[in-house]
Amino acid sequence: MSARDYNKKSLSAVIGLVVFLVFCFLTIGLFFVEVVILLVIIIPIIVITFIGLIVYRYSGESKKTCPRCNIPISVYTEFCRNCGLKLINNCPNCNIYMDGNINYCDSCGFEFPKYEGELLPFEYKVYEQGEHVPEKSNFCQTCGASLKNAENLRFCEFCGSKIV
Numbered sequence: 001m002s003a004r005d006y007n008k009k010s011l012s013a014v015i016g017l018v019v020f021l022v023f024c025f026l027t028i029g030l031f032f033v034e035v036v037i038l039l040v041i042i043i044p045i046i047v048i049t050f051i052g053l054i055v056y057r058y059s060g061e062s063k064k065t066c067p068r069c070n071i072p073i074s075v076y077t078e079f080c081r082n083c084g085l086k087l088i089n090n091c092p093n094c095n096i097y098m099d100g101n102i103n104y105c106d107s108c109g110f111e112f113p114k115y116e117g118e119l120l121p122f123e124y125k126v127y128e129q130g131e132h133v134p135e136k137s138n139f140c141q142t143c144g145a146s147l148k149n150a151e152n153l154r155f156c157e158f159c160g161s162k163i164v
Contacts, residue, residue: 017050067101070127079144081137082125086144137163 021043066073066080066087073080078088089112090097091105104111127133138148142161147153153163 014051014054018047021047065129069125070129071133074141077141079139079141081139081141082127082134084139084144084146 025043064073064075065071066083066085068085069080069083071080071082073087076088079086085100087100088097089100089102089105091108091110091112093108093110094105096105096107098106102112125134136147139146140156140159140161140163143156143159145156145158147156147163155162
């Protein structure tokens, strides 16, 4: 599921919540006229609070970091852009994606070969929490190809994915 799908789901959840609260407001307003004034104040506060919680939940920096170099990475990134470590395994038997540090498939029991990642001659920097992340990637996030000597590339030479 892509990030775009999550944005659509969160937007539909917010719209559903607003419609539900408006329906409740109108229903209560039909029966209790004096409660309407209180609801005019409370319902917008509740709606704004829920919208704020949803925005807070789905925004901000990535919470996931590379275990080898501590650079912030996306949840869906297959290779680290700084050190090239493989972060997601794809089982060849059942085609399920899982975390890269797991050595076997939970569904079918297939054992993955140990992958340490290619250590190229250049040194990658280990980052501390909150340190400025470099703009240029050292590795492709999709295929793991080295981009160290490639200048001014917008797309990976090997897989064609956009370089962030």
